[in-house]
Amino acid sequence: MKTIKITPRGYCHGVVNAVNTITNLDHLSMKLPVYILGMVIHNKQMVSSLENLGYITLHDSTKTRLELLDLIDSGTVIFTAHGVSPEVYKKAEQKSLDIIDTTCDDVFNSQNVMKDYLKKGYDVIYIGKHTHPESEAAQGISSKIHVIENISDLDNINIKNKKLIITNQTTMSIYDVFNISEKIKEIYPNIEFINEICNATRIRQEAISNIPHEVDHVYVVGDKLSNNSKKLVEVAKKQGNTSSSLIESITDIDILELSKYNCVAVSSGASTPTKVTSEVIRFLEKFEKDDKSTHDTSSHLTINNLLTIKTLS
Numbered sequence: 001m002k003t004i005k006i007t008p009r010g011y012c013h014g015v016v017n018a019v020n021t022i023t024n025l026d027h028l029s030m031k032l033p034v035y036i037l038g039m040v041i042h043n044k045q046m047v048s049s050l051e052n053l054g055y056i057t058l059h060d061s062t063k064t065r066l067e068l069l070d071l072i073d074s075g076t077v078i079f080t081a082h083g084v085s086p087e088v089y090k091k092a093e094q095k096s097l098d099i100i101d102t103t104c105d106d107v108f109n110s111q112n113v114m115k116d117y118l119k120k121g122y123d124v125i126y127i128g129k130h131t132h133p134e135s136e137a138a139q140g141i142s143s144k145i146h147v148i149e150n151i152s153d154l155d156n157i158n159i160k161n162k163k164l165i166i167t168n169q170t171t172m173s174i175y176d177v178f179n180i181s182e183k184i185k186e187i188y189p190n191i192e193f194i195n196e197i198c199n200a201t202r203i204r205q206e207a208i209s210n211i212p213h214e215v216d217h218v219y220v221v222g223d224k225l226s227n228n229s230k231k232l233v234e235v236a237k238k239q240g241n242t243s244s245s246l247i248e249s250i251t252d253i254d255i256l257e258l259s260k261y262n263c264v265a266v267s268s269g270a271s272t273p274t275k276v277t278s279e280v281i282r283f284l285e286k287f288e289k290d291d292k293s294t295h296d297t298s299s300h301l302t303i304n305n306l307l308t309i310k311t312l313s
């Protein structure tokens, strides 16, 4: 099967930093147990790999980072690349936990931009996913930060302040954020938009929005919990004008569907282990509709060999 590898794809610098920091920790000099507050990256395979090394991931999609901290009484806590609110930091310190913070620089920068404007008396309209840890961290900075996921959410917010800015979660769709910000400007004509989509997200979305015409389908390899992976599928469909699906690994490939295509393309989310994507690409390149020996979608990856990481782009 003709298979086009979209670049850049895969791990971003924030994920590389978080995983390398964690895997290089010296357990002998640490307060045990070591907890990770939330999934280090939104990838279940990576979480399993870290569990094998003795890290305890605290993940419950119904609980905030602050609530998850209630489950820890001693040891070390690792904050993920998505960042945490000042309250989470304070609570961890009050519990005398050792803290390892792997917040991505791009998330830190976006938080600092908001803090600067708050100091100048502004309110912030923040375009992000309500349940995403990065939005939760932003909301925890101040009650003057108002998270909206779509324009209708504005109906639930009563902002009297005339000093207002719009900004956003770093991993949103660049196209959705632009469209929502334009609608907000119709309501608040003088509002300033400070775009905080991170560079890694932006260039991956731009690459997938320029799909060659010959491509019948785009596979995005990524976890179903990964916001940036889901956004890549949306962008491929809307801007790339092609069919696209999210697959977590080779095992999600539907042979009947694949047999209808002549050419496919592959991208992957910023939190997808390189080896998972490489296995998908190898399978697709070998695939021949009439050769059943190329149709086996069982994965040969083991949990332990996912921890060596490098950027693909």
Ligand code: SF4
Binding pocket: 012, 013, 014, 015, 081, 104, 105, 106, 107, 170, 171, 198, 199, 200, 201, 228, 270
């Ligand atoms: S997707 Fe962007 S903000 Fe998130 S960890 Fe990667 S570089 Fe940082």
